[in-house]
Amino acid sequence: MRAEQSILDLPHDADPDPDELVRAAMRWHFSPDTGSPFWLARAASLDFDPLSDVKTYDDLTLFPNVAAELRDVPAADLVPRGYGDRPDIVGVFESGGTTGAPKRVVCPSDWLAKLVDWSNRNLDVHGFPRGADWLGITPSGPHLVGEIFRRSALTHGRYGFQVDLDPRWVKRLIKDGKGTQADAYAEHVIDQAAHILRTQPIGVLTVTPPLLARIAQREELVELVNEKVRAIRWGGTQMDTDTAELYRTEIFPDATLYGHYGSTMILGIAGQRHGTQPGEPCVFDTFSPYITFQVVDPVSGGPVAYGERGQVVMHHVSKALLLPNNLERDTAVRVPAPEGRIGDSAADIAPVERFEDEAVIEGVY
């Protein structure tokens, strides 16, 4: 038991063997002493034995995608018993609810510390200044991204200033055809950020692409960002290559632009690869072997060729959570993971394609 725990407890830069990690995780999540009530109960309905049949990382594909069940499971049932009677939990976090009711996960503090350590090292590689004050214009509330912002600001930076953002309300307004109200809400959010930018020495900005576009629409804010902000971390929705290039070359030429691609369902984020050539789509590398992606053909489920677009499947395997084979809504271009990492890296993230119908429109215009 001690040896198993030790591989699950390694620091962020320890580089454990992925297959060993998977075996240790199976013992942790499927032993009555340490597993979560959810997985211990769910094991009975699996047509394989996780303890004897899941030996390698590739065997994770035996698991069904249980993400949908996270809409209804009592959160407490998701906490591995191995964390003890009074587990050190950061919070219960929810997905954005884009595709139905939100899904829920529980985040223990040891995992979040490991993730933020890994993320902070990425920020160093991309040249984020240490000790700066951060401004976060991101969802907070039940979403993990808000917590990651606070931890990053406190550990990599100095103070974290936050503006609240409720993405579900925006989605609801847009869905109900109340586009002007959604606009007004977004401008309200930017107004609050503007006040912080004017009065505080903000060195790092964390923001979503649509809100960054609104900042770019206000001359005063463009000047403030160029004067103060050294690095911009974006995430939440995709940013296309042309837009990123406009920011880098014309609008915020002196700031570092760095993207995140995350999901509450992986309890974390993937970070933009450093050193991609200008004009190339940004590539997201995962926190392997704990968080891994596969880019697959949505019909066959098999991997697409490198350089081809497919749908993103996410896996999370750690002491905190086991959630393999979660098929995400997004598509991405499959890119080889960095040397020594497993799974795929993902480039040029885009929502699942919409199809245009081919109805004939009468009239010649």
Added chain:
Amino acid sequence: MEPTAQSPGLPLIDALGPSGPYRTHRRQTIPGVTGAPVAELSLAPELYVNRTMKALREAAPPPAEERSAMLARAAGLFGSAVLGGMTLQEYESAVTRVSGVPLTAVRTATRVLSERVGQAWSSAHQARPRGAVADRHDPLVRSGQAVWARRGQVLAVHVPGNYPGTHGYWPEALALGYRAAVRPSRREPFTAQRLVLALHEAGFDGDQVALLPCGHEAADVLVRGADLAYGGDEIIRRYADDPGVLSLRPGRSKILLTADTDWREHLDMVVDSVGRNGGTGCVNTTAVLVEGDPAPVAAAIAERLAARPSLPPDDPKACLPVQQTDAARTLERHVLERARGTRAWLGGTGFVDELGDGSAVLRPTVHQVESPDAPQVGAEFPFPCVWVAPWSRTDHGVAPLRDTLVLTAVTQDEALIDALADEPTISNLYIGDTATHWHRPGLPHDGYLGEFLMRTATMVRL
């Protein structure tokens, strides 16, 4: 709509903004009617469109007399210069290859377009109320005067790619001091590109007129970022109820032949109205209403149109439009469905004639319907497709002639002519032997564009 990888060798159409040409990584391939790619179009992201709209709004228009001279210069350049690496002939050939409009019709359209741009200043001012002066510096303002003033500063232009001539009108907005953001059609982007290049070459800067090829989301930004919008594509249709949006309406142009005339004398005009320029325009006749028996008229039109040859659009003798075979077949299914219950004189079992290279000719169709109230009378398609209906002064009157862009009425009945002239939903009325596609610069098309762009205001400066 997927972005495509760069294909070497294809001409690339850049956005043209305030700081010059802008080339994107996200592109769209523009296929010809055979399906083979003809060009690649840069698709500008929303952020670029937004910034360009802002620059257009902040720019001051050149003085009025310069605008007039620059438009005249642009007209000459459009009609003769090498622009975007293309001669006029190369440009016309590219338009034919992607739109399938016969080359001869494209040549006519580009000549007319050039003429219209050259006269944009005077055409625009035809719309000015006679009580209003053009400029607040006019001395008449000293004693109190109506002044013709802009309703806004920036016009979004979304004209479709069915026929290059549709670009002939919006340069009037430049004459009136508007800045224009033009989204080229993704079916035929060459005309918009050539026109904007000519305007730039003639002295309009990138913050006066911009070319903004883009996807749907950015196209919305383009409309929302402008004061007024004009056009007829799918984006404009979504905003059609907005008073700041002028939507090009389907033409539903018609010909009325009353019993006091001999229709045989006007057959040339009728056939020409249906089929000129490939029958792709809103001013091509959609329906012919006949007082008396429509059958002989339908038969005669069908006989004439049936003789038109099926040729590739770049053949000098081509006179019928061509489309990719799949699109042509989709259209054919739709039209056949629409024609159910009518009497077919031509094209009753289909009208698609495949050329064997992936493209197909849309051959003419002639259908006789039972009544001028038949729903088919309003069904307009981008090829020579005409519905022939019986009409009676007493049974039907003006009602079936409503909602018409151009009505040619061949009649001696002055009371009827009065009634037609008084009908507000008939945009243009031609009496006698004039084809529905007849037009001259300076005359309104669907009203003057100036009626939409301008307002009058009282001004006094004592």
